[in-house]
């Protein structure tokens with residue numbers, strides 16, 4: 419049985435749902451889930467519709483006809499096809515291991531094709547999960563070559579999602595543009611607080627009572643990308659930085675995995691520099 423996800427964004431107006439569902443009926447489809455949102459800020463309409471019993475192309479053709487003139491951005495995706503995913507990592511293994519375990523357990527609709535890292539530390543973990551692993555020391559001199567290798571892998575392996583699972587190198591503006599809206603980073607703080615490489619030390623110095631994690635799309639503005647998912651946990655004065663790191667790692671892993679799931683299920687839509695999330 420075909421199962422597809424229709425996502426559409428267009429300037430808001432009356433009759434959009436009527437037009438889309440008319441196309442779905444024309445293609446012989448049955449709606450199994452429907453969510454919509456009209457943004458008062460952007461004036462845009464957003465919808466995600468899960469459809470059974472109609473082919474991907476038939477849906478795309480039928481809805482394109484019934485929404486002609488709407489100025490719509492339409493996608494139809496096979497809901498049963500796992501997203502081809504590349505993980506970028508450094509030394510920290512908690513978020514990588516969590517993704518690999520959930521993937522191997524069938525808990526994430528992705529296919530982890532490769533791990534690329536700027537350290538060799540995670541090679542045994544990749545071998546355990548039988549995932550191809552590439553590592554290269556990244557310096558100012560070698561950064562360009564490594565980024566070219568990332569681009570080559572994305573193109574040659576038909577990668578649909580790049581996950582920065584505590585990858586501690588800043589991507590160039592050119593690579594950010596190439597990966598726009600298809601690269602997710604996990605930042606180890608509750609953004610917009612404590613940007614940069616050492617948020618737990620910043621949190622300890624500030625004496626906060628909550629710490630957290632933020633999954634966001636990667637942009638050339640460090641830690642400023644559109645937010646997909648966030649979580650927080652309570653902390654207190656008795657906790658030194660190592661304890662904050664341990665408590666934070668659990669939040670990072672959970673937050674990143676949820677953001678990857680939402681993206682892979684086509685539940686994340688772009689609304690300017692923000693996101694619309696259909697959970």
Ligand SMILES: Nc1nc2c(c(=O)[nH]1)N[C@@H](CN(C=O)c1ccc(C(=O)N[C@@H](CCC(=O)O)C(=O)O)cc1)CN2
Nearest residue numbers: 585586587588589603604605614615636637638640641
């Ligand atoms: N273009 C972007 N690249 C990356 C982002 C991003 O938002 N945009 N997020 C980072 C992850 N990150 C925080 O979440 C982060 C990583 C690294 C640094 C940093 O200052 N790195 C130093 C080197 C540190 C080292 O070698 O250990 C640097 O690159 O000079 C800040 C924030 C991933 N990339």
